[in-house]
Amino acid sequence: MGDRLRAVLPSVLSVLLALAVCWVFIALTRDAETATGAYLHMLRGGLGDWSAYLDGGRVTLLTRPLGEAAIKAALLLFTGLSVAVAFKVGLFNIGAQGQMLVGALAAAVVGAQLTLPSALHIPAALLAAGLAGGLWALIAAVLKLTRGVHEVISTIMLNWVAVSLVDNWLAVGPLRAGAGTNLSTTGTEQIAPTAQLPRLMEDLSRLHLGFPLALAVALAVWVWLARLRQGFETRAVGLGAEAARAAGIPVGRRTLEAMGLAGALAGLAGAVLVLGTEFRYPGSLGAPYGFDGIAISLIGGNHPLGVALSALFFGVLRAGGTRMQLLGVHKSYPELIQGLALLFVAGRLIWLALLRRRRLAPPAPHKQPEPSPEVPRA
């Protein structure tokens, strides 16, 4: 079994098993017909209603669902990359949610308060979001390096600090739309039209620039990790900080860079949400995209291109989730599939053992070198 195959197969099989288990789950609680119907609805909601379109329906039957799937995928891709980049340097970033939140707020403030031409306004808002998310993540990195505070604990705490300060203070207080008046709105001012991410398909779907941007960023992260010296050193730190230090790699610096980048990526997720679809900070993010990023990253094997594939797949399921409600199946189902897939990915050594047994059936294999139980390499 090739190394590549061994890295990819467990994830693919895990996703398939999760789909199967959830199908059985609906079939048991409802019936098999509903289960199949729900999956078909989910696909139609995410990939377009092809049969209706071919029967002479409007093209929006395809473009609307595909656009929604791409919008969801862009968010999942950014937070997934955020978690993946931190993983590469050996940190578990549970704080993508908080970093995304401060990024979204920064984008909303820059988008609403500055007056700039579009060519400058969008980059300025994206930059602000990236900086805000990056700085928020750096708090955890600095605490880790200087005080030995475990990043899992500190990023969880920082998530709540962000939610408390932003959702319970800034977005309902000083930064509220019409603050100081009697208007009882939640969320910040609408951003200026110059800050809105341009739509790519006009009125055919809501698809906006955020999606190609996310793909381009994934490609850039891949190049950085796989081809550049800094990326190599970052991965070396993740594989063993002591060995990396002995080899003369500046461990602290690479850690700060990677965690800052991770935060910036999560911040961009927030920016894409605000500049692409919400057009203001809505009072709360509405969904735990940051936690989804953990699942997306791990199912994608923490490899930028794998993360992109996994984000696309779950973007389709997420966009289709609302459609399932037509059959009375709750829209949280894609999240359950995602969670189960992650659980099965966690047992990737089980998959590898099963696959090996099939391959080497005749001569009983003597203990083979096990791949490290750590998350897969690039």
Next chain:
Amino acid sequence: MLEIIEALLASTLEYFPALLFGALGATLSERSGVVNVGVEGMMRAGAFCAAVAAITVPTPVGVLAGMAAGGALAAVHGYLSIRWRSDQVVSGMALNLVALAGGTYLLEALFGPNGTTPIQQLTRWHLPFLSQVPLLRAFSGHSALTWLALTLPFAFHLMLYHTPLGLRLRAVGDKPHAVATLGLSVPGLRWLAVVGGGMFAGLGGAALSTAVLDRFEQHTPAGLGFMALAATVFGRWTPLGAFFASLFFAAGNALRIGLASSAPGLAEVVPQGFLLALPYLLTLVLLAFQGKRTHSPAALGTPYEQESR
């Protein structure tokens, strides 16, 4: 003034059991060397199953069902991390996601979005000899779980530091190979600690849905499991540390709820968001001050392989 302190103390004791049981569960598991970030998910499963079971059976039996649910989820964690040496943080986070999505789905499918049907709350003990005394009055009117939470850490301390089993549990988290040399089963001890820890976490969740509330709601336990995890670290992986850390966090929780509702004037001086962020900020600051001296079990997070080293 006395009344305010009394009210804060009473409110602290409401949330204290859930935090403490979660923290003790994580302490037990992590002392044996298995990281447990799945506490939140195990609490959620415990809270849900306890509330659902208590619809048909007496509530104390429902609490046991909650414990079993937490233990069952922990068994999945054990299977992945002990038997298959999976990454323990990944496995724990996966359980959190499954419990979150699965709980949401089952709740909506069975009861609709507003939570389960109300159940009989655990009996609250009104103690006549305490309810006369100012300040101590706060201790009256809680369920048996609060009293269990106030005593369990000490029993736990005795078990961990003064029995052979405790010695073995501590050793298996620090030097598993030494334990194996003695002819003891490393996986066996870890299974015991992980599933036992999951049952405590389930009990913590059950405390929320049967003692604090009288139902399971969509947002139970609302991050309390992660807070319990922080209490484990802050308590330096000791039962008594978990006791004081949980008490501290529960007090912080009570303080922010109390301040927000009892002192509306304060909200104009200090934004409510700051009060809400306070316990988390304090945790960060305290963890930073606790410093680099590591107190975590030496083999924490390292899967045990007989043939390594």
